[in-house]
Structure formats: structure tokens, C-alpha cells
Amino acid sequence: MARDTTDFHPVEDVAELVAYLAEGNKPPEQWRIGTEHEKFPFYVDGNAPVPYGGDHGIRALLEGMQKTLGWDPIIDAGRIIGLVEPTGQGAISLEPGGQFELSGAPVETIHQTCREGNAHLAQVREIAEPLGIRFLGLGGSPKWQLSETPRMPKSRYEIMTNYMPKVGTQGLNMMYRTCTIQVNLDFESEADMRRKMQVSLKLQPLSTALFANSPFTDGKPNGLQSWRGDIWRDTDNQRSGLLDFCFSPDFGFADYVEWALDVPMYFIIRDGRYHDMTHMTFRQFMGGAARQEITDGMPTMGDWANHLSTLFPDVRLKRFLEMRGADGGPWRRICALPAFWVGLLYDSAALDAAEHLTANWSFDEVLAMRNAVPEQGIATVFRNRTLRDVGREVLDISRMGLKNRGRKNRDGYDETTFLSTLDEVVARGSTSAEEMLNAYHTRWGNSIEPVFLEYAY
Template sequence: MARDTTDSRPIEDVGELVGYLAAGNKPRDKWRIGTEHEKFPFYVDGHAPVPYGGERGIRALLEGMQRTLGWDPILDDGRVIGLVEPTGQGAISLEPGGQFELSGAPLETIHQTCREGNAHLAQVREIAEPLGIRFLGLGGSPKWRLAETPKMPKSRYDIMTRYMPKVGTKGLDMMYRTCTIQVNLDFESETDMRRKMQVGLKLQPLATALFANSPFTDGEPNGLQSWRGEIWTDTDNQRSGLLPFCFSENFGFADYVDWALDVPMYFVIRDGRYHDMTHLTFRQFMEGVAHNSIPDGLPTMGDWANHLSTLFPDVRLKRFLEMRGADGGPWRRICALPAFWVGLLYDGAALDAAETLTADWTYEEVRALRAAVPAEGIAAEFRGTSLRDIGREVLTIARDGLKARARKNRDGYDETTFLSTLDEVVARGTTSAEEMLQAYHSRWGGSIEPVFLEYAY
């Protein structure tokens, strides 16, 4: 989750909010790839979750990383809750249940992204192993119940923890017991943003299926392939899921702003303190409802940037687009997720092909597919064919897009190599979740514990 900002420039009118998003427009030579990935820390001895405090806790891990990397600490009420590279090129942050997240630097190629991820995992292991800690690459916490999952000391999470049960049944599970891989991508214009947003929303269920990797809850099979995907069906539907207005042929920045203004806020920050604002929408805040309830109650651009970071649609619009549908997974998936979306969206011919493939897909159809995927994975049907068959076609488009980019590493390989783990899913006809379930019912002997060996970083 992004670092909260404190930009104190006052907001004069709604046009500035639209302009904030439009300022994300970048020429193609400035497009970058920002990959984020989360993982569950656990103790090797006993496979217990890792709390924040103590000599072998999350705080000690962060402090060790700070000494190793020389990155600046991110503090909340005096406690270190993350690290940021001094020039802003990357950050390490904590999710509510201690999930450890790398928010990668904006890079030019997936080769660089993969090297960044591998370097991060090596650095984390160097600090974590003497503490008896390793990390699990899954989309959902497989063993620990919600009550035994640690809570990180971040003020925004306290506000969210109180609010989530009021607006859905699965928000706390989302916060404390899920992990994702996410890629952030650029656009050059409002039209380019619209095309990428629409293709991204329509194909997000396919990404969830290809990356399905959360079949266990509370130590046993949960009947799903992507428990994480199911959780997002009832977390806070005012701010999550598919956005029907984005399917319009005229969708633009102003439409997203109009929607975001009517979503309840989580917080504002004043003098380093978080103030609960869940009783107001941002539009009400703009209209002056809260001016007397918080210090310096006029809305700021920092408030707007933070509000945008608390919206959770399947594709999130900020000054870039965030692809949010994938479960967390093994290290190969960290490279595969950006390869999938960069291949589809960063080459003109590939984007044309993806747009043609999905042009007449309706909101209702995509919503039904999104609902089917958590249980059915790539076997889910769409218009009389399986998602597996659609996935084969989409992966061909993504591969062609990566070939056209022709970004090669020192050994002469282009970025198509990073799609291999997804090719395997389509070729086998089984997801990572199904492979895990087969292992659980056979060689694992009905025990969840081997997952901490086979899916650990």
C-alpha cells in the first residue's frame, strides 16, 4: 500500500482533481513498469505468524533492512512501519497483518523488474534468516485464523479495521489475510487511459484465474482456487470491484473523479496525526462539512491523493493504472504479472488486438465471470468457451506485444520468457491452487504444513 502523502496545497475546485489525474499523461518514451508484491512472514519453527514487536519481530526486520540498505525510515507515531529509498525509487511497507511489501521502482524493462525482485528477496532473506523468519508466496493466509493474525501499528489500519465490518463481511480478511502481486503502468492521454482501463477491467478475471493461488483457509481447503478473489466480492463494494461507468465509450478522468468524490473517506492527516473521516464522502468534505471537526479542515491535494489510494477497484486509476486482480505467489509470478500486462498494454498492435477481442464484452458478462473465477479458475466459462481457451489467445497477444518491444537482456532473451509460468497453467489446464490441492490430498497427507516449505521464498 502506498506511502501516505501530506501535500498541503488547498483544493480550489473539482477541476483541479481532474487535472491531478491528467497530469499522469506521459509520452511513450517515459512509460515505466512499477511492480509491487506482498508476502506473509512466518517463523520457521512452528510456522507461526510474526508480530510487530520483540527481538525477532517485524520491527527488528525493518531495522535490519534499514541498516543494510541505507533507506530512510517511514514512521507512524514514532514507530518504523516502512522504508523508502532516499530518492523515492521504491519502498518497503507493511500491510495490516504484517504482510511485507516491496513497492518497486519505476523501471524500463521486466528484466530490471525481475532483478529488482530477486535482489529484494535476497536482501530480506539475509536479515530474516538469523531471526528465524521466512516468507510465504500465497494469495491468502493458509493457516492462521483472523484472531491470531498480528496487527501492525499503522494509524490508517486502525481506522480501516473499525470501518470495514460496517460495509462488508470480508474486509478484515482482505486487510489481514491476503497478498497480491500488482503492476503499475503509464498512459499517454485520456484516450489511452480509457483503452487500457477498459481492457484491464475486462481481463482482470482472467488474471485472477491464471494467478489463483489461495485454496486454503484456517488450515484446510476452502473450496476455492482464489480465496482472495472471493474476498473482494464483499469487502466494501462502494469502493471496490468492477466500475460500470468505465465501460462507457466516453469514459474519462472526470467520470472517475465524479465517482471518487462520492465514496466515503478513510482519513486525513494533520500534523502527523490521522483523523477518522469515514462519516464523510470527499464531496461532502469539499462542501465544507468537516471544516470545524479537524484542525485546518480545508481539503488539500494530499487529502485527494490519499483518498485515491483508498479506492479498490479491480483497476485503480491514479496518475498511472494499477492492475489489482492477481493473487500473490512464488517468485516466478512476480515477473509474470508485469509481463502479462505490459505485453497487452504497452505495444500498440497488442492493445489493438486485446481491445478487439474484448470490445463487445459487457459489464454484466464480466461481472458474472468475475464471480465465477474464485471457485472455477480457468475452467470458468465465458460465451460457451472456457477461460483456459481465452487465456491461450490472450497470452498469444501478450507474447506478441513483448516480442514487438524487443527489450533483451545481456544473454539476448526478450521479455517473453517471463510468460512461461502462465503458459504452463494454460498447457496443464490446472492452476497453482489446483496443484496445491492435489498435493494436499496426496503427498502432503492432508496437512497444510508442507506449504511452508514448498511455497516459501
């Protein structure tokens, strides 16, 4: 999750909010790839969750990383809750249950993304192993109940924790017991944003299926392949899910702004203090609804940037697009997720092909697919085909896009190599979740504990 921002420029009108998004427009030569991945820390002794405090807790881990990297600490109410590279090229942050996230630097190739991920995992291992800590690459916490899961001391999470049960049944599970891999990608213009938003919204359920990797909850199978995907079906449906208005042929920045204005806020920051704003929308905030309760109670551009970061649709629009559908997973998945989307969206021929494939997919059809995927994975039927078949076709398009990009490493390999883990899913006809479930019922002897060996970083 991104670092909360402070920009004290006052918001004058809605047009300024639209212009803020349009400032993300970039020519193709400036397009970059920003990959984020989360992982669950656990103690090797007993496969137990890691609390924030103590000599062997998350705080100690962050302090050790700070000494190793020389990054600047992110402080909240006097406590270290993350690190940021001094020039803004990457950050380490905490999710609510202690999930450890690397928000990667904006890079040009998937090769660089993988080198970044390798370096990060090596650095964090160097600090974590003496503390008895390792990390788990899954989409959902497989063993610990919500009551056992630690809570990180971040002010925004306290506000969210109080609010979530009011607006859905799964919000606390989302916050405390899920991990994801995401990629942030650029657009050239409003029209380019529209095409990429529509293609990626339609294909996000396929991404969830291909990356399905959360079949266990509370130490046993949960009946799902992507528990994380199911959780997002009832987290806070005012601010998350599949956005029907984005399917419009003339969808643009202003439409997203109008939607965002009517979503309840989480917080604003004044003088370093977080104020709970869940009782009003941003539109009401702009109308002066906070004047009576907060000094400086009129909106700033920093408030708007923070509000955009608290919206959770399947594809999130900021000054770039965030692909949000995938479960967390092992190291190869950290490289495969950005490769999948870069191949589809960063080459014009591939984007044309993906747009042609999905052109007449309706909102209702995609929603039905999204609802079926958490349980059925790549066996989900869409228009008399399984997502395994659709996935094979989409992976061919992504491979074409990566091949056309022609970004090769020192050994002469292009970025198509990073799709191999997804090719395996389609070739064998089973997801990572199904492979885990098979192991659980056979060689793991109906025990969850081996997952902490086989899926640890």
C-alpha cells in the same frame, strides 16, 4: 500500499482534481513499469505468524533492512512501519497483518523488475533468516485464523479495521489475510487511459484465474481456487469491484473523479495525526463538512492523493493504472504478472488486438465471469469457451506485444520468457491452486504444513 502523502496546496474546485489525474499523461518513451509484491512472514519454528514487536519481530526485520539498505525509515506515531529509498525509487511497507511489501522502482523492462525482485528477496533473507523468519508466496493466509493474525501499528489501519465490518463481510480478511502482486503502468492521454482501463477491467478476471493461488484457509481447503478473489466480492463495494461507468465509450478522468468524490473517506492527516473521516465523502469534505471538527478542515491535494489510494476497484486510476486482480505467488509469478500486462498494454498492435477481442464484452458478462472465477478458475465458461481457451489467446497477444517491444537481456532473451509460468497453467489446464490441492490430498497427507516449505521464498 503506498506511503501516505502530504501536499498542503488547497483544493480549489473539482476541475483541479481532474487535472491532477491528467498530469499522469506521459509520452511512450517515458512509460515505466512499477511492480509491487506482498508476502507473508512466518517463523520457521512452528510455521507461526510474526508479530510486530520483540527482538525477532517485524520491527527488528525493518530495522535490519534499514541498516543494510541505508533507506529512510517511515515513522508512524514513533514506530517504524516502512522504508523508502532516499530518491523515491522504491519502498518497503507493511500491510495490516504484517504482509511485507516491496513497492518497486519505476523501471523500463521486466528484466529490471526481476533483478529488483531477486535483490530484494536476497536482502530480506539475509536479515530474516537469523531471526528465524521466512516468507510465504500465496494469495491468502493458509493457516492462521484472523484472531491469531498480528496487527501492525499503522494509524490508517486502525481506522480501516474499525470501519470495514460496517461495509462488508470480508474487509478484515482482505486487510489481514491476503497478498497480491500488482503492476503500475502509464498512459499517454485520456483516450489511451480509457482504452487501457477498459481492456484491463475486462481481462482482470482472467488474471485472477491464471494467478489463482489461495485454496486454503484456517489450515484446510476452503473450496475455492482464489479465496482472495472471493474476498473482494464483499469487502467494501462502494469503493471496490468492477466499475460499470468505466465501460462507457466516452469514459474519462472526470467520470472517475465524480465517482471518487462520492466514496466515503478513510482519513486525513493534520500535524502528523490521522483523523477518522469515514463518516463523510470527499464531496462533503469539499463542502466544508469537517470545518467544525478539525482545524484546517478543508481539503488539500495531499488529501485527494491519499483518498485515491484508498479506493480499491479491480483497476485503480491514479496518475497511472494499477492492475489489482492477481493473487500473490512464488518468485516466477512476481515477474509474470507485469509481463502479462506490459505485453497487452505497452505495444500498440497488442493493445489493438486485446481491444478487438474484448470490444463487445458487456459489464454484466464480465461481472458474471468475475463472480465465477474464485471457485472455478480457468475452467470458468465465458461465451461457450473456458478461460483456459481465452487465456491461451490472450497470452498469445501478450507474447506478441513483448516480442514487438524487443527488450532483451544481456543473454539476448526478450521479455516473453517471463510468460512461461502462465503458459504452463494453460498447457496443463490447472491452476497453481489446483496443483496445491492435489498435493494436499496426496503427498502432503491432508496436512497444510508442507506449503510452508514448498511455497516459501
